[in-house]
Amino acid sequence: MSSAPPPGQASAGLNPAQLEAVYHLSGPCLVIAGAGSGKTRVITTKIAQLLVSGYRPSQIAAITFTNKAAQEMRERAKALVGNKAAKDLAISTFHSLGVRLLREEGTRVGLKEQFSILDSDDVLNVLKDAGSTTDVKQAQRWQWTISLWKNNGIGPLQAAQIAADDDERAAAAVMVRYQERLAAYQAVDFDDLITLPLKLLTTNAEAREKWQNKLRYVLVDEYQDTNAVQYELLKALVGERGMFTAVGDDDQSIYGWRGATIENLKRLPLDYPNLKVIPLEQNYRSTGSILRAANNVIAGNPKIFEKKLWSEYGDGEPVVLLEADGEEHEAERAVARIQQLRGDGLGPQFRDFAILYRANHQARVFEQALRRAQIPYKVSGGQSFFDKAEIKDLCAWLRLLVNQDDDPAFLRAVTTPKRGIGHQTLGALGTFSAQWKCSMFEALFSESLATAITKRALDGLHEFGRAVNELQYKARHTEGHTAAHAMLSEWLKDIGYEAHLLDNEENEKVAQARRKAGSSSWFTSSRSQAHRSLISALSKKL
Known part of the structure; x- marks a missing residue:
């Protein structure tokens, strides 16, 4: 019913x-x-x-x-x-x-039931490997081009045929190897979900x-x-x-x-x-004067279907256009306008104002102008704490402790920091786990895996597996925030993660500051509140 x-x-x-x-x-x-x-x-x-x-x-x-x-x-x-x-x-x-x-039908297109979904950072790592480069910006260009091709229904073979220049031909070649690696890892990227x-x-x-x-x-x-x-x-x-x-x-x-x-x-x-x-x-959101301005702005747009917005709210206040000599002058005029409208404090409150900008880099001059005027503000958007690469790395390890069937977490943890486990080993491991219908972490302990990869690769995987199991044991026998904090700090050193961050830090000044710190204190002090809540939340799950 x-x-x-x-x-x-x-x-x-x-x-x-x-x-x-x-x-x-x-x-x-x-x-x-x-x-x-x-x-x-x-x-x-x-x-x-x-x-x-x-x-x-x-x-x-x-x-x-x-x-x-x-x-x-x-x-x-x-x-x-x-x-x-x-x-x-x-x-x-x-x-x-x-x-x-x-999840329901993936086996029909060659995926195992528990396939991995790679995030943007994971994709970049696979692309760097597929393109034999350590250049992040180059990998990002490939990521952009390949994503655009996929969104237009263009696969690797067609990409090679339509590539218009050397850069696109290189991207098409990388795309072939990239897709081969995804298939071997039993992984998909965001575009593959469509x-x-x-x-x-x-x-x-x-x-x-x-x-x-x-x-x-x-x-x-x-x-x-x-x-x-x-x-x-x-x-x-x-x-x-x-x-x-x-x-x-x-x-x-x-x-x-x-x-x-x-x-x-x-x-x-x-x-x-x-x-x-x-x-x-x-329109139920704006006054007539705002709608007329909007209609005039888009009047020259190519039209597929005609429409003209109108409102029952009356004309309202007129739209004011502020002309400025540059970005700093623009910010100063916007802040002055806020102060003028607020008057002696009996008018709109600061929370009633919004400053919209097209790109994040434009926020800086407005923030500076607001600070000079001692106007409180909050920036919405930007990069989340949990989107930072080092936090994703840490979370991958901790996710793997909580759920050893989490293949995306496994792929990130096993390759960060680098430990000599390359795409051929992971490809063979992914194929093996798909055949045996088990997670990649479970597969690395199988005696039969020795027939699929070299002894050196197997030793590297076993070393990683032991490190995960040891950390899991410590986590299960650690109680309280202070102990969990100390355990994670020690673990960051043990796996060489601090050295990895220093070696991969693009900002040399930040890298030097971290070297001087000489411990995981940078990790906890610069992100103390969020870091504590992360450890607290995840240590409870462990």
Whole structure:
């Protein structure tokens, strides 16, 4: 029995265009949603309407582009349809959906059930190995090029054929060796989470029919940000029925640099002649003066679908344009404007202001100007503590202690610091573990492994395995924060990790400071609070 709200209750307060989008269930639908036009409410209300119409929650997939957006959508759906129904909805990112398909069907495309998913740093390490280089920037260029090719459905052989210059030809050659290593490691990168499910659904009729019956209605948010392979994956999922709603806006397409293309919006009416196009033009976020300015800014953009945003909020305050002689003058004028609007403190509070900039490097001058004016501020975004390479390294080791079936953690830990275990050894180990259906860590202790790799390589793996087991024993017999802190500090020295960091530190001044410290104190002092919470949280799991 559906837990969806009664018909009409969920859609109360929607405008006519929103209602039209919610109630169009008979075929493919494209909602052209301008900024602030209530698109998320349309999606969640349409989910409720689908449940009322007889769809089961598990048959409905809602796809968006960030985990944060997916979580927000789930919470808003929960408020409409209840906890149980919301829990069974397939609300996720494209990549999370790809993981789900591969976990269930990966053996059909050559993966073992517990395949590894490499993060960006892991990918760079494999690329450096595949390209026989220690140059991080070169590896990053290869990573960028290969990712763009994958997002456009271009594999290694085609990449070699279309390579336009020496750099691209080198990247294509590296791509071949890179993919060979991923296959041997039983690992995939972020882009493979789309390309492999697409390969699965287009080459395996049984899997395609199964998933088309599992997910009988698909909603896609931020459709203008899809790339070529995501478009094809959607087509493969919805099949000839074409039961989907795509929500997007050609004026908000800003991710062309990573493969997204508004050509996908152009293709929809061609691939689905019965496509219903519904523009959402009423804005619920801004005043008329802001919308007029925005409409004028984008007036020259190439248009696929016409729309013009409007608001019931009236004109509001006029938009003020501040002209500046340079970035420092710009920051000074912005700060002066904040002080002027705040007046004697009875006006808006500091927390009511936001400074938006296009790239992180532009934050510096604004921070300096705010500091000079003694205005408190908080910078959102930037690199997370847990995204730092050394923290990922430490977490890989600790994850392996908690779960020795964690192959991604194994691959990072066994190669950091370097210990003479190369791609051939790891490739052979990955193949062996896939054949015996076990984790790579478990496989390294198998007597049969001696027939697959050299004695020297086997000795190196055994040494690593003993180090992990010894650390695990110590962790299980260590209690309290102080003892855990001391154990980890000693361990960092024992495995040569401090030397590894010093040797790989690009900033020579930082490296010299760390050498002078002569201990793991740099690790704990510069990151003390987060480091303590990390050790505390993970030591409890151990």
